[in-house]
Amino acid sequence: MKITMVGTGYVGLVTGTCFANIGNDVTCLDIDQKKIDKLNNGISPIYEPGLDDMIQRNAKAGRLTFTTDAASAYQSAQVVFICVGTPSDERGRADLKYVLAAAADIGKAIEAGPGETGGGEEERRAKIIVVKSTVPVGTNKKVRAEIAKHTNKPFKMGSNPEFLKEGAAINDFNKPDRVVIGAEDEGTGERLRKLYDPFVRNGNPVFVMDIPSAEMVKYASNAMLATKISFINEIANLCEAYGSDVDEVWRGMTTDSRIGNKFLYPGLGYGGSCFPKDVLACISMGEDCGRPTQLLDAVHNVNQLQRDRFFEKISSHFGAGGLAGKKIGVWGIAFKPGTDDIREAPSLTLMKALLDNGAQVVAHDPVAHETCQDHGMGDQITYAEDPYDACVGVDALVICTDWPSFKQPDFDQMRARMNQPVVFDGRNLYHPESMREDGFVYYSVGREPVTKPSVTAG
Ligand SMILES: NC(=O)c1ccc[n+]([C@@H]2O[C@H](COP(=O)([O-])OP(=O)(O)OC[C@H]3O[C@@H](n4cnc5c(N)ncnc54)[C@H](O)[C@@H]3O)[C@@H](O)[C@H]2O)c1
Structure with missing residues (x-):
């Protein structure tokens, strides 16, 4: 699967590296050039036990790349995971400015990219945009609306909250207690569930819900x-x-x-x-x-x-x-x-x-x-x-x-x-x-x- 992780912080970098580690083709995108330069030199910008080694191995194998080029990162992906920060604003609300900025870029890239105009097989294979950042209920709707401002081409929405713990993040992602997937239709839920199959061979559940x-x-x-x-x-x-x-x-x-x-x-x-x-x-x-x-x-x-x-x-x-x-x-x-x-x-x-x-x-x-x-x-x-x-x-x-x-x-x-x-x-x-x-x-x-x-x- 061709995957783009948006944001190479604790969540995007760890989960992207773990997806690459099981054979996916993963692009990690960030707006912070310094982070991307470090990663391209094999250095993790964060401390997380075992992560440096895993990044180096997967980058060397050509399955894990790092870029600031949003358009190509979005256009090449079948699934895009939004993993940007959602800090508190001055009133304590989740600040969605990074999520919505990423959504606007995604919409523009879909519009400028080749292919899908909607309908039939194309609709079924449309890019899935998954919000992995922790966001208030209703945010996926806002992300869909933001993307749709920039394109009429089809895309699907999913929600996939992340439960990893810093300090044990690789193990938590590789052996999750559970995976939670929200999907706007059955087909999207099924495509996302398949992505997680290798992580739940121990029988732990994947819950697909609204x-x-x-x-x-x-x-x-x-x-x-x-x-x-x-x-x-x-x-x-x-x-x-x-x-x-x-x-x-x-x-x-x-x-x-x-x-x-x-x-x-x-x-x-x-x-x-x-x-x-x-x-x-x-x-x-x-x-x-x-x-x-x-x-x-x-x-x-x-x-x-x-x-x-x-x-x-x-x-x-x-x-x-x-x-x-x-x-x-x-x-x-x-x-x-x-x-x-x-x-x-x-x-x-x-x-x-x-x-x-x-x-x-x-x-x-x-x-x-x-x-x-x-x-x-x-x-x-x-x-x-x-x-x-x-x-x-x-x-x-x-x-x-x-x-x-x-x-x-x-x-x-x-x-x-x-x-x-x-x-x-x-x-x-x-x-x-x-x-x-x-x-x-x-x-x-x-x-x-x-x-x-x-x-x-x-
Ligand atoms: N840190 C955790 O342990 C953890 C665990 C579960 C869930 N979460 C949630 O995941 C989300 C991300 O958390 P984090 O700790 O990884 O954040 P982080 O601040 O470490 O990383 C976010 C990254 O996104 C990048 N970014 C911002 N806008 C961008 C854009 N438009 N395009 C590309 N990159 C962009 C930033 O430069 C930064 O590198 C948050 O919503 C958080 O609540 C975090």
Whole structure:
């Protein structure tokens, strides 16, 4: 199958490479010349485990190409996947300007291209335009209308929300829990289902449904996951107030098979390029149809408050004005492990608050220094190549991302380098009692803080 992916970000690049990897002829199109130049030199513009190697192999085999030439990329494709960003606009609505700009280009390319004028066999084989970006219900209709402004030639519309997780994206796409396809007619649904056949040999389902339902599945899924995080964070806050331990509560609660234990970890709340904007977009959909989403309003507010509350722990430890002139180490910048994506990362909120209160920040992340330098904190902070270097002379260490390499550090080395042995753990990586024994003042989420460490340590 000849496929064009529009947008070579986390979704377009990963899914395009995986489609090429099973033998399809894939063109990845982007308007960002720098990204395309990098890709043509075999370098991935994003960090995703295993992706560089897969790009290089498939490019070498001639199945994966990268271009900024929209007209030829659209004209040659049988299926076009729109994978451009849908960030929040200033009111929290999904901004469709990138999706609609791509739709206009597609319409012009179809019009200028050879062939189909409609009817019979041509109609049956018409190009399929699939919206893979996460978009509010009704967007496919707008995309169809935008394309049709520029051409009378036939084309088909499909919706195919993407569920991959950054950091595990290749595996998620190759072995999806489910594939959701929205199609405007049976033939289009069948053609798209066939494209996914090789990915569901394990028997996992491909659901073909109407387009508005497919569009809603993605929002409903992300809203549910965000709700779980805000729920457990709210319980963690109650635990702190009443002296319960959220680890014990979690164990006692999640063994109920109706509840389950997945995606219910307390911490700094959700970040990243999806949950925050998708929850806001859902709230906007509710406002637009006069059915306010009261639960999702609360999910969003709890998430925002979670970061503020954690910062309060830091500032109240140092007392009024006490952060001025302090040096604070940060472990983890990426919004989660396995990615260099820092969009809406809790680390950014905390680092900004630390700087605003007069502290200096030295941060370490295994892969996200470049994205933070270019799109986050620039040179307002310093970057440490080694996690222990981020402990040198600091008055506290703040842990923002649960990278595996932070889970069992050498506590003696940390303590020996720190000016004061104080750890604020936003991911509950360590046990409070062992931190006490290791001589740390230790704050985490939903658990009793350690304010009096063992004096014998060190
Ligand atoms: N990142 C994720 O984990 C994830 C997972 C599932 C769904 N999604 C959804 O997928 C969509 C894309 O997300 P992303 O994280 O890959 O975005 P991204 O910002 O990483 O990439 C988008 C790319 O599209 C390009 N682009 C914009 N307009 C274009 C045009 N007219 N023609 C060609 N290229 C164009 C940009 O230059 C950019 O490279 C969003 O709607 C997002 O919500 C993302």
